[in-house]
Amino acid sequence: MMLELAPEDVAFRLNARDWLKANVPAAPAPHEGHPSREYALEWLARLHASGWSGLAWPADYGGQGLSPTRMILWYEEYVRARAPSALDCTFVALNHAGPTLIACGTERQKTFHLPRILEGRSIWCQGFSEPGAGSDLASLKTTGRVDGDHIVVNGQKIWSSFAHIADYQELLIRTEPGSARNKGLSWVICDMTLPGITIRPICNMAGVSHFAEVFYDDVRIPLSEIVGGLHNGWNTAMTTLGIERRTAAMTLQLELSVKIEELIDLARPAPGTAAAEILSDLRAEAAAVRAMTYRTALREPATPFDGSLVRLSYAELAQRIHRTAVDILGAGALAEGPWVHDYLESYSETIAGGTAEIQRNIIAERILGLPREARA
Ligand SMILES: Cc1cc2nc3c(=O)[nH]c(=O)nc-3n(C[C@H](O)[C@H](O)[C@H](O)COP(=O)(O)OP(=O)(O)OC[C@H]3O[C@@H](n4cnc5c(N)ncnc54)[C@H](O)[C@@H]3O)c2cc1C
Secondary structure (H helix, E strand, O other): OOOOOHHHHHHHHHHHHHHHEEEOOOOOOOOOHHHHHHHHHHHHHHHHHHOOOOOOOOOOOOOOOOHHHHHHHHHHHHHHHOOOOOOOHHHHHHHHHHHHHHHHHHHHHHHHHHHHOOOOOOEEEEOOEEEOOOOOOOOOEEEEEEOOEEEEEEEEEEEEHHHOOOEEEEEEEEEOOOOOOOOOOOEEEOOOOOOOOEEEEEEOOOOOOOOEEEEEEEEEHHHHHEEEOOOOHHHHHHHHHHHHHHHHHHHHHHHHHHHHHHHHHHHHOOOOOHHHHHHHHHHHHHHHHHHHHHHHHHHOOOOOHHHHHHHHHHHHHHHHHHHHHHHHHHHHHOOOHHHHHHHHHHHHOOOOOOHHHHHHHHHHHHOOOOOEEEOO
């Protein structure tokens, strides 16, 4: 699928290319912890100072209000320039929290938080999943008891990415006593420095602590921090997740084409060999994921479930590319840049943001119209 570009779009692309060439940091991003926070905030502040932050946000809220075509052009240049991953610790703030506040927040919440997010002054994390509520988010149990003008939170979240270096959390809790499933929930802005919060980082098999368990022990949060209304959290959460599924992972999807070219350059397989065949298949699949990404981003009106098709295709292909890299490069993969690290990290692609099985369920039920799976 080719993009149809007006001369102004081409000028935009060249401007983005020049800026990125002059500004992408030479040093790679640290993998974790406070150094990764400082690096990401500094990069976002630099993007903001030159008018490149909040690309999809409306101009009224300090964003650039870019069209989907311009977003694609920006991200194509972004991955080509090997700019810092857009899925770093600023991701939740820019792609979930900010857009959710724009859609559902109060004026006070917007005025306080939106500039801090855009200018690279605050990190957010997401506190949705619990040990017994991941794919089945509606079964979450963390409670928020209303007490005067506060809610008192008790319970536990898990897999909260960047919680240990975040300033705020988008926290989904059960505020209506006796409620079940998606009723009686609230989406709350949780200040991560509040008394009663304990954060325990979890180390993944790549040896990196991206995410954490978070425990809440009588944490008092003002009612004014609820977003979208008391007991109306499911609707707010669906806004958050809807934003993510459409475009948020665009850089990762476009990056696959860059990665496969890098692998071909490194492996240099002789024509006609099995390795050459595998790599050319992967190159074609990466082009297909790129085309699906364009189509999903450009389709008007947006079709909400197309995001699952792209997400699933991307996730499974990313795993295949990294496994192939390790197979083909063999022990050399250890010496050749980030392949082994990225291979280990790629296992999470079919879990984070909705597992491959859940994406398949969505595609089957919502796109193909197959019978719905039996619900408990
Ligand atoms: C890298 C990473 C980052 C994450 N970041 C965050 C974050 O910032 N905030 C946050 O809240 N969460 C985060 N998560 C959690 C993520 O959303 C959950 O891991 C995911 O939703 C799956 O939930 P679960 O781990 O509880 O697995 P479960 O839901 O228990 O699933 C276990 C297995 O059962 C399968 N399964 C479950 N239900 C069905 C079904 N109906 N049909 C078929 N198969 C099914 C699943 O596909 C999976 O294979 C992150 C996860 C990862 C890996």
